[in-house]
Amino acid sequence: MMQQREIVEKAKKAIETLNPGIPFNIMEVCGSHTMAISKFGLRQVLPKNIRLISGPGCPVCVTAQNEIDAVIELSNKNIVIATFGDLIRVPGNKSSLQKERAKGKEVRVFYSPLDALKYAEENPQKEVVFIGIGFETTVPTVALTIKEAKERKIKNYSVYSLHKTMPEALRALLVGGSNVQGFLLPGHVSAITGSRIYEFLPREFGVGGVISGFEAEDILMSIVMLLKNYKNPTIEIQYKRVVKEEGNIEAQKIIEEVFEPCDSTWRGLGEIKGSGLKIRDKYKDFDAALKFDIKPVGDEIEIKGCRCGDVLKGRIYPNECPLFGRVCTPDNPVGPCMVSSEGSCAAFYKYGA
Numbered sequence: 001m002m003q004q005r006e007i008v009e010k011a012k013k014a015i016e017t018l019n020p021g022i023p024f025n026i027m028e029v030c031g032s033h034t035m036a037i038s039k040f041g042l043r044q045v046l047p048k049n050i051r052l053i054s055g056p057g058c059p060v061c062v063t064a065q066n067e068i069d070a071v072i073e074l075s076n077k078n079i080v081i082a083t084f085g086d087l088i089r090v091p092g093n094k095s096s097l098q099k100e101r102a103k104g105k106e107v108r109v110f111y112s113p114l115d116a117l118k119y120a121e122e123n124p125q126k127e128v129v130f131i132g133i134g135f136e137t138t139v140p141t142v143a144l145t146i147k148e149a150k151e152r153k154i155k156n157y158s159v160y161s162l163h164k165t166m167p168e169a170l171r172a173l174l175v176g177g178s179n180v181q182g183f184l185l186p187g188h189v190s191a192i193t194g195s196r197i198y199e200f201l202p203r204e205f206g207v208g209g210v211i212s213g214f215e216a217e218d219i220l221m222s223i224v225m226l227l228k229n230y231k232n233p234t235i236e237i238q239y240k241r242v243v244k245e246e247g248n249i250e251a252q253k254i255i256e257e258v259f260e261p262c263d264s265t266w267r268g269l270g271e272i273k274g275s276g277l278k279i280r281d282k283y284k285d286f287d288a289a290l291k292f293d294i295k296p297v298g299d300e301i302e303i304k305g306c307r308c309g310d311v312l313k314g315r316i317y318p319n320e321c322p323l324f325g326r327v328c329t330p331d332n333p334v335g336p337c338m339v340s341s342e343g344s345c346a347a348f349y350k351y352g353a
Contacts, residue, residue: 011220012045018227024050025179026226027314029057029166030186031342032214038351040216050223053314054347056169056269057186059134060086060340061312064265066296067162068092071131074160074292075105080123082116083131085109086340089333091303113138113159117145120157129288132161137188139163139277140251143258146279146286160288161279164264167197168275172266173313174205180314182226183209184219187239192255194247198235208233211243258283265296267336268309308335311344318345325349 028034034054037043043052056062069092075081081097088097088107101107106126110116113130120128132142142159149157166189173180185198190211201207208229212222222238229236237243255277264276279287288294306328307321318324318337328334330346337345 007217008220011217011224014224015046015050015220015227018224019047019050020227020230022049023179024181024227024230025053025314026050026182026184026223027053027055027173027178027180028184028212029055029170030184030188031058031061031340032188033057033184033186033212033219034344035342035347036214036216036219038347040219041351042216042219045220046223050227052184053180053317054311054344055173055180055183055314056266056312058337058340058342058344059138059164060084060090061308061336061343062164062169062266062268063087063090063133063162063336064267064296065092067265068096069094070294070296071160072097072100074129074288074294075100075107077292078127079106079292080119080126080128081105081107081131082110082113082119082128083107084111084133086342087131087133089339090336091334091339113142113145117149117154117157120149121152121154124154124156126156128157129292130157130159132159132163135164135166135186135189136192136255137186139255139259140192140248143254146258146283147254149286150283155285158286158288158291159279160294161259161277162264163259163277164266165261165275165277166193167200168272169266169269170198170201171204172269172272172275174201174207176313178314180207181230182207182233184222184226185209185211185235187211187213187242190237190239190243190247192248192251195235195237195243195245196247202233202235206233209235211235211237211239213239213242266312268312303334306335308337308345311337318348321345 337343
């Protein structure tokens with residue numbers, strides 16, 4: 001405990017010494033970082049010109065409303081919807097999976113896609129569709145279920161892939177005009193991908209990044225690393241106890257075997273070219289989008305007063321949304337950033353601004 005405290009104090013002093021004296025915005029793009037930053041009160045210990053802002057790091061939060069609508073429509077076809085817990089409360093344009101489950105639709109929460117596959121195998125009379133959301137962290141396990149379903153001839157299991165990948169979203173943020181001077185890059189995602197996928201950030205945009213762990217000392221040391229190199233930005237790994245430059249090669253192989261890049265719509269950011277993953281033709285029998293002709297239609301209808309889109313872009317803090325803490329709370333979430341346990345609004349509400 002004393003050693004941790006000493007590390008934190010040392011990092012705080014280093015930040016004060018390295019303070020560039022100009023507005024310096026650091027965006028984290030990982031829901032776990034968002035929660036950790038609020039939990040440890042790290043915004044309060046930094047100089048006022050160094051700001052930590054949240055980006056599109058929560059997969060539940062960036063899932064588009066019309067995609068939620070498509071899943072809800074799917075639940076009307078006597079199909080078992082298998083999903084992670086947070087997703088069932090995310091609002092579409094007219095309803096949510098939680099509301100549909102209350103009406104009697106079969107919506108089941110699983111902690112792992114492997115459990116969903118097991119359920120499908122044990123209930124061959126039921127069509128089971130796993131809703132695949134998340135970044136590169138969760139994709140390998142979903143890919144494994146598809147591969148196993150094919151090998152074991154489990155024909156009543158399929159996946160509706162709403163997976164998203166991080167690099168193109170970061171590019172879209174910067175191309176669209178951003179006030180970000182550095183990124184805290186996601187540790188869990190990078191354990192799979194490695195660090196090389198981010199090398200375009202300093203090369204094309206002059207913005208550096210550090211792959212960070214999740215303890216207070218990890219995040220503070222990552223901020224120190226960003227400040228040291230702000231004039232010559234680069235990509236570095238602070239979280240070396242988990243992340244390697246080359247990433248997890250075996251996980252990358254199974255992703256590559258089962259999925260291929262596609263365009264994807266992000267809530268708050270719109271369509272981003274090449275930022276999604278679709279199931280390859282080799283495994284098309286397990287692609288729920290093809291199997292059940294799922295086609296998200298219509299435009300997203302912004303919830304009146306909700307500024308989740310601006311929160312996801314890092315333009316405002318959650319407590320600057322007019323609904324925050326008044327109409328929108330964890331017990332009565334209006335937007336997805338309050339729904340998810342990793343959402344920026346949920347973090348601000350739980351731990352304070």
